[in-house]
Amino acid sequence: MKSLATPSTPTRSIYRTFWDLTVTGIALGAIYALVALGYTLVYGVLRLINFAHSEIFMVGTFATLITATNFLGIPLLEAGNYPYRTGFTLVAILLACIVGGMVVSGAGAVLLERVAYRPLRGSGEHVGAVVLAFASAFTASLVFTETTRTNVIIGLIGTAPLAVLYLRIFRRGRQAPRLAFLISAIGASTAIAEAVAIWSPRDREQYQTPRVLEKKVLFEFLGTEVRIDYVLVIVGALLMMTALVLFVNRTRLGRGVRAVAQDVETAKILGVNVDFVILITFLLGGVMAGAAAMMFTLVYDQTRFNIGFLLGVKSFTAAVLGGIGNLRGALLGGLVLGLGENYGAAIFGGQWKDVIAFVLLLVVLMFRPTGILGESLAKARV
Numbered sequence: 001m002k003s004l005a006t007p008s009t010p011t012r013s014i015y016r017t018f019w020d021l022t023v024t025g026i027a028l029g030a031i032y033a034l035v036a037l038g039y040t041l042v043y044g045v046l047r048l049i050n051f052a053h054s055e056i057f058m059v060g061t062f063a064t065l066i067t068a069t070n071f072l073g074i075p076l077l078e079a080g081n082y083p084y085r086t087g088f089t090l091v092a093i094l095l096a097c098i099v100g101g102m103v104v105s106g107a108g109a110v111l112l113e114r115v116a117y118r119p120l121r122g123s124g125e126h127v128g129a130v131v132l133a134f135a136s137a138f139t140a141s142l143v144f145t146e147t148t149r150t151n152v153i154i155g156l157i158g159t160a161p162l163a164v165l166y167l168r169i170f171r172r173g174r175q176a177p178r179l180a181f182l183i184s185a186i187g188a189s190t191a192i193a194e195a196v197a198i199w200s201p202r203d204r205e206q207y208q209t210p211r212v213l214e215k216k217v218l219f220e221f222l223g224t225e226v227r228i229d230y231v232l233v234i235v236g237a238l239l240m241m242t243a244l245v246l247f248v249n250r251t252r253l254g255r256g257v258r259a260v261a262q263d264v265e266t267a268k269i270l271g272v273n274v275d276f277v278i279l280i281t282f283l284l285g286g287v288m289a290g291a292a293a294m295m296f297t298l299v300y301d302q303t304r305f306n307i308g309f310l311l312g313v314k315s316f317t318a319a320v321l322g323g324i325g326n327l328r329g330a331l332l333g334g335l336v337l338g339l340g341e342n343y344g345a346a347i348f349g350g351q352w353k354d355v356i357a358f359v360l361l362l363v364v365l366m367f368r369p370t371g372i373l374g375e376s377l378a379k380a381r382v
Contacts, residue, residue, distance in 0.1 A: 019224035021342040027230040027299060029338025030237035034292035035315035036322070036330040037244060038109070038285030044261045044325035045281045051185040052112055054312020055192035056286050060105035060293025061303035062196060065209050067100030068093070074210040084214045093212050094232070094298075102290035108192075109286025113279055116188040120180050121275075197305040206304045209297040233295045240291050244284060245327055257281055261325070310354070317361050323371030332372055336360070 035057050042050040068074045072093060085093055200207075213232075217225040248254040259267040260277045268274055296311070297303060318337045322329025337357055344356030364372060 016223045017346065019222050021346055022339065023221070023224055023226055023230055025339035025342035026335060027233045027338070028341065029318075029335040030234050031292050031296055031299075031334075032311075032315045032318040032337050033331045033334025034237050034240060034288045034295070035311065036319040036334050037241070037288045037327065039316050039319040040322075040325055040327060040330045041257075041281045041285045043319070045257060045278055046117070048117075048181050049185070049316070050112075050117075050282075050285070051182065051312075052116065052189040052192065053109075053285060053289060054308035054315070055189045056105050056108050056112065056308075057289040057293050057296075057312060057315075058196065058303070058305065058308030059108050059192065060101040060290035061209070061297050061307060062207075063104035063290065064097045064101045064294045064297050065207060065303060067097050068210045068212070071100070072096060074212060085212045090213060094294075097297075098236075098291055098294040101294040102287045105290030105293060106283050106286040109282040109289070110279060112188055112286075113282035116184045117181065117282075118275065118278075120184060193305055193308075200305060206302055209301050209303055211301050213298065229299050233299060236291065236295060240288060241327075241331055244288065247284070248327065253277070253280060314354075314357055317357055320371055321361055321364050323374040326371065326373045329371055329373040336364075336372070 035053070038053045038056070039050060042048060042053070074093070213229060215227050215229050218228040218231055219226055248257055256267070256272045256277045257280065259270065259272055260274055264274055267277075314337060315334070318333035319330050320333070321336055322331065322333025337360065340360045341353050341357050344360075345353040348356065368374065
């Protein structure tokens with residue numbers, strides 16, 4: 001007679017599968033959460049959605065790839081013949097890759113703010129003209145040519161004069177309507193993705209990123225084998241999020257971020273450099289996206305010029321789930337989304353994974369319209 005304390009084989013299998021899904025869901029949710037922090041930071045300060053943030057993540061994956069292959073000399077080999085590293089060499093490679101992703105994504109986010117957002121806030125008309133030209137170049141020129149490079153040239157030539165005319169005559173010194181920010185962000189997103197596609201020697205193919213870390217089991221937890229890459233992603237994401245929360249809550253510049261998030265005009269009167277604070281906000285979001293990009297390539301070993309789109313949409317979903325504008329909400333939303341996707345895919349099938357993510361969002365918003373937490377960045381606790 002079987003002991004009641006010993007589960008049957010089917011029960012043990014379900015139990016183990018549940019914890020397998022939990023571990024992988026937390027790792028995926030950690031990546032969502034890091035990217036979601038970028039959406040949350042920008043929305044908390046500007047009350048705008050940075051729809052180009054997904055491309056900042058994508059650029060970070062390519063920065064990780066280039067750091068590993070071009071600067072560290074790690075070759076791209078076929079499956080089963082990976083250049084695994086161990087010890088200090090492995091730590092140095094991982095640190096170099098994550099720093100490369102964070103630096104490039106952070107710089108890209110700063111450039112994005114300077115070119116695509118600041119001109120529309122009432123300054124820098126000459127830069128705004130260029131950004132409007134880029135925003136419409138890839139759409140307006142598709143009618144005339146077949147190659148992407150020629151599309152860019154014709155689009156810029158055709159739209160730059162109109163952008164200059166609009167910015168110089170009709171809106172000098174005035175802030176653009178909120179729709180203009182949306183259009184500019186979408187245009188910048190398209191421009192970044194197409195620029196990477198043009199730069200890519202293999203154009204639009206998927207890249208296999210170097211695998212320097214052997215994805216072996218580090219330990220067992222409740223009967224589940226936990227891989228080392230999952231542990232690195234979860235621990236790394238928690239450290240990054242903790243550092244960000246401490247920065248926002250405990251530093252002078254962080255208090256400036258919260259002041260601008262609460263009331264821009266009052267912050268100006270008190271001597272806060274609003275433009276600089278907004279720039280730092282974009283930088284922080286870009287750095288988080290760069291860290292997430294490295295972790296994504298660590299787990300999934302791939303990248304592509306349009307890889308940021310779906311992940312960006314889901315990360316934005318995670319930010320809304322937790323409460324857009326709330327740092328802790330981004331973490332919670334990422335975990336809920338990652339776990340919900342994994343559990344749902346196991347129950348209904350992998351083809352329903354993306355559907356489950358957005359159904360989960362709708363269900364949460366029905367009962368909590370402001371998200372699970374809903375606290376704004378301006379009211380973050382010190």
